[in-house]
Amino acid sequence: MAVVHHRYVTVQGRRLFYREAGPADAPVLVLLHGFPTSSFMFRELIPALAGRYRVIAPDHLGFGLSDAPAADEFGYTFDALAELTAGLLDQLGVRRYAIYVQDYGAPIGWRLALADPGAITAIVTQNGNGYDDGFVPGFWKTVWDFHREETPETVAGIRGALSLEAIRWQYLTGVPDETVVSPDTWHHDVALVSRPGNDEVQLALFRDYATNPPLYPALHEYLRTHRPPVLAVWGTADPIFGPDGARAFARDVPDAEIHLLDGGHFLLESAGDQVAALIRDFLGRKVTG
Numbered sequence: 001m002a003v004v005h006h007r008y009v010t011v012q013g014r015r016l017f018y019r020e021a022g023p024a025d026a027p028v029l030v031l032l033h034g035f036p037t038s039s040f041m042f043r044e045l046i047p048a049l050a051g052r053y054r055v056i057a058p059d060h061l062g063f064g065l066s067d068a069p070a071a072d073e074f075g076y077t078f079d080a081l082a083e084l085t086a087g088l089l090d091q092l093g094v095r096r097y098a099i100y101v102q103d104y105g106a107p108i109g110w111r112l113a114l115a116d117p118g119a120i121t122a123i124v125t126q127n128g129n130g131y132d133d134g135f136v137p138g139f140w141k142t143v144w145d146f147h148r149e150e151t152p153e154t155v156a157g158i159r160g161a162l163s164l165e166a167i168r169w170q171y172l173t174g175v176p177d178e179t180v181v182s183p184d185t186w187h188h189d190v191a192l193v194s195r196p197g198n199d200e201v202q203l204a205l206f207r208d209y210a211t212n213p214p215l216y217p218a219l220h221e222y223l224r225t226h227r228p229p230v231l232a233v234w235g236t237a238d239p240i241f242g243p244d245g246a247r248a249f250a251r252d253v254p255d256a257e258i259h260l261l262d263g264g265h266f267l268l269e270s271a272g273d274q275v276a277a278l279i280r281d282f283l284g285r286k287v288t289g
Contacts, residue, residue, distance in 0.1 A: 002050035004043075011087035014074075017065035018058040018088065019043075021050035027121065027287050028094050029279075031057035032085070034103020034128070036167055036189045036202070037266075038064025041102070045268055048276040053283065056097075058088055060108070062201040064192060071200035077208045078104075082111035096121055098287055100279070101128035103240070103265070104205070107212040110219045117222055121287045122229040124279055125249070127241045127265055130219050134245015136238070147210045158206050162199055164190045174237025174264030181269045223252035229286035230256040233278050235263035235271075257282060 004021040019039045029049060031042045039057035046055050059066040060081050061074070074080070085108055089097065098121045101109035106128030113120045129135065142157040160166055168186040172178045193202060223230070230253045234246035249256040259278055263270045 002047040004046050004050070009088055009091050011084050011091065014061055014069070014084060015067045016058055016061065016084060016088055018056055019046055020054070020056050020092075021046050022052070022054040024054060026052060026054045027283070028097035029053045029055050029100060029124075029283065030085075030089065030094070030097050031055065031100045032102070032105030032109050033057070033060065033063070034105050035205070036063075036162065036170075036193045037185070038066075038189075038192065040064060040188055041185075041266065041268060044272050045276055045279075048272070049279060052280065053098075056089070056092065056094070058085060060085070060104070062198065062205070068195060068198055068201060070197045071204045076201055076204035078107045078111060078205070078211060082108045082115070086112060086115065095119060098122040098124065098283060100124040100126065102126045103128060106130060107209075107215065110212075110215060113228070114215075114218055114222055117226045120226075120228050122231070122283060124231045124233065124282065125246070126233050126267055126275065127235055127238050127245070129241045129245045130216060131245055131248035131251075132213060132216065133248040134241040134243075136240055136242045139240045143206060143209060146206060150207075155203070158203060159199060161206075162190075162193050162202055167193075170240070170265050171269060172264070173239045174235055175270045176262050177270070181266075185266070185269060220252045223249070227253060229253075229282070231259070231278065231282040232256060233259045233261065233267070233275055235265060235267040236260045237263065238265045238267075240265050 002021045038059040042057045062068045099109040146154040146158050171186050232246040232249050236243045243260050261271050
């Protein structure tokens with residue numbers, strides 16, 4: 001079993017937590033988590049991949065064990081989170097790397113790729129959207145209503161996503177056997193997003209999510225021009241990003257490898273071994289150094 005190190009680095013005056021494992025001279029894989037979790041979601045994937053890769057999994061600012069300055073002290077945007085991630089990788093001496101993106105990790109990863117296309121050796125997207133196709137209307141209507149107009153009703157709808165019930169729903173919806181998902185997951189996330197003031201942090205990022213779909217045309221052009229190897233591995237019953245989001249990558253990367261697995265939004269919790277095997281095979285063929 002690989003040794004996983006738990007470390008901190010200060011970037012732009014902010015203390016960021018990250019997990020790291022694997023040989024220092026191995027090809028790098030950066031794991032970018034989604035809402036409302038942290039690098040905790042990769043606790044089992046990291047040792048499964050660290051035999052062949054240097055795996056780095058940061059907690060975004062405002063999440064997990066990273067600093068969480070108040071929303072009136074720091075401007076929480078996906079641009080800002082991407083800049084902090086780039087700064088972390090720079091401090092670690094990482095110049096070329098593959099990315100694994102999920103949920104919020106996707107818009108952060110897309111910004112990293114657009115800012116430095118030559119740095120990206122491969123993309124693994126696990127329910128990390130890059131196309132309008134993947135949005136499930138039943139979930140996103142609440143977010144789009146919030147973007148159109150902030151009223152007591154639309155703000156309350158977004159705040160509902162921070163509740164124990166809603167976060168549990170994210171973990172269990174679409175999972176064929178709910179008993180394989182540990183309750184530690186949603187209780188861990190709820191405890192951290194419930195810290196004083198973190199609700200405003202999360203509202204700021206939900207607000208800024210409106211900047212992500214307009215970025216998609218630039219992402220698609222990047223994919224067509226630079227042709228990074230792409231593996232899309234998706235939970236087919238994800239109630240947030242549906243499987244059409246995975247299939248869409250083949251439009252711009254015709255040889256994208258697309259795998260639809262029986263599961264939901266947090267696929268690692270119910271099909272972690274399958275996902276790890278797909279990643280090892282994919283990176284083993286596509287990333288040589």
